[in-house]
Amino acid sequence: MALLQDTNSQIANLALNIGALSNIWRYIRTDMVELRSLLGTVVGGGHITELFLHKLTITRTVYEKLVVASEEYSRETSL
Numbered sequence: 001m002a003l004l005q006d007t008n009s010q011i012a013n014l015a016l017n018i019g020a021l022s023n024i025w026r027y028i029r030t031d032m033v034e035l036r037s038l039l040g041t042v043v044g045g046g047h048i049t050e051l052f053l054h055k056l057t058i059t060r061t062v063y064e065k066l067v068v069a070s071e072e073y074s075r076e077t078s079l
Contacts, residue, residue, distance in 0.1 A: 024066070031059055 038055070042048055 028063075028066075035059065 035056075038052055042052065
């Protein structure tokens with residue numbers, strides 16, 4: 001019975017991790033849609049604003065950290 005409880009606990013933990021990953025991908029998609037729209041404005045002759053450059057810098061910084069965290073998570077789960 002303890003083995004079944006451990007398995008149920010592991011499945012619940014995995015479900016939480018999958019939910020977290022799903023949320024991360026949803027945020028990434030939202031960011032990429034916004035970035036595509038902003039880039040379309042710039043390419044279409046719009047002005048590059050300080051706000052646009054700031055958003056690019058923040059996005060790059062966040063996603064660099066996400067890559068590191070994802071690599072770490074991958075290493076931890078593949079042991």
